[in-house]
Amino acid sequence: MTTIIAPSSSEEKILRMVKDEDVIYIGIDVKSFPNGELLARITDINRADDKILLYFPLFPDTNNNFVLLLQILEIIRYYKENSRLLVIIPYLSYSRQDRRFLMGEALSLKVILNSISQYNPSFLIFYDVHNISSVIKMSKTPFIHLSVIHEVFKRALYKLSIQPSNILLISPDKGREYVVKNLSKKFGCTYAIVSKVRDKISGEVTFSFTDIDMDGFDAVFIVDDEISTGGTMAGVARYVVQHGNHNVYALASHLLLVNNAEERLFKSGVKDIFGSDTIPRKYSIFSIFETFSWLIKSL
């Protein structure tokens, strides 16, 4: 039997998704002290079997949740030293700080991965990390990398009733090129790349577009791994609208949507936003809990 350990807030959703599996669910309690310290507790940890699936989102409130994740791993390892432990981190925070962009900077992604590896999880599950090759280099723990962008794309197509052949996919930077390329190959749509150059000091972003006829398509999907403040997406969307296509949509695996990202996107001409629930939002059209049955079997 598999034990799923997860925050109480996700109990219902998880149990609905894995109802055909032989699992028990155990919740996590969190106590906050007046001095800002946090304390995780898994009251029922002794009920856990030796196959444990831990689901623990880091976003939002990332640094507090990171401290809690380490505490939860410590609890599991203390009470279930030799359990087979699969850790699902739906959105891998700090994944964009995967190299030292400037002299003297921390390699934060490595700090996160190393700290987690201290507790010897059997393996980690990540969804659409920013740069998979950096995680391959840094992670001391074996991991499974799942991509949900194909599912998000399929469901967006279905919702909008558009044929993939009438869609232009745009990648807002070189790093995502392989994603739109793969989607295009698999579904038979066209793709274009936008090169984004970010000034390392000021953070200012400039775009350079490939020469393509924007208004020759029923819709334009801008595809990225995440939408944070939506600045990049909004910049690309404005360009698309200015070049004659008003059916522009934002697609991403992770919908951080911080500050006024939604307003910014809609103002720039984006008609809708689509993503997964690695971060639950009203725009989440694919649930990663659909992958849980498969993950339980792989334990």
Add this chain to the structure above:
Amino acid sequence: MTTIIAPSSSEEKILRMVKDEDVIYIGIDVKSFPNGELLARITDINRADDKILLYFPLFPDTNNNFVLLLQILEIIRYYKENSRLLVIIPYLSYSRQDRRFLMGEALSLKVILNSISQYNPSFLIFYDVHNISSVIKMSKTPFIHLSVIHEVFKRALYKLSIQPSNILLISPDKGREYVVKNLSKKFGCTYAIVSKVRDKISGEVTFSFTDIDMDGFDAVFIVDDEISTGGTMAGVARYVVQHGNHNVYALASHLLLVNNAEERLFKSGVKDIFGSDTIPRKYSIFSIFETFSWLIKSL
């Protein structure tokens, strides 16, 4: 030559205190991203010598600062792999969670210590940790433990112009007994113990006092390792005042003073608060920077 790495906010204070030493000072920059992630940078890290003293307070904003501390250690180890590295953590956060008070709880202190040890500091410096024997058990890194409560006591005596023989020291729980015992032996004052019982579930505190004539002393000093919300201190102070001594003072190494601790203490009859600047407050009468020259020499 020794390199001191510390937040820019403490540069002036540190340099004033170590002015006779052969040191260079290097600051730490911190960037906050809209998604809540933080990034530490030590621009001048290449200027660092192979003897490094890192001063980094965790309180307040403990969990964010803990993530930053790990990043800073990562930077130092990347650029100065084999440096002799002394890490000063003035107030060791999570030091009260030094055992599992309830089934299934995290041992947070161990989590903090283990994470820091990943970066192989040469040794750690702590001031008046709550329970030194738990740190001895848990720390994989050698450490130096310094007590500042004697200095705080001496300066409080001087400020109030009271003879130690006319002072009653009270320890608000069994765990601090050795502190008031030592102070009494060294300075020739009297001491008493108050037993505090905290309900593990509700957190409610009840006291039981030793039988002593409270009004037979010029002043009563309640001595603890830290003052957080001031609840315990206030309870003891009220008892002292009710039993006829209105000259009651609160002494502690660490002045967290969260929520409305000051108001609570003064309302309960406490006349003044004395502590160190492991957490800088207007009541700090001893500066731990006075210990830095000695620490630099021990590097």
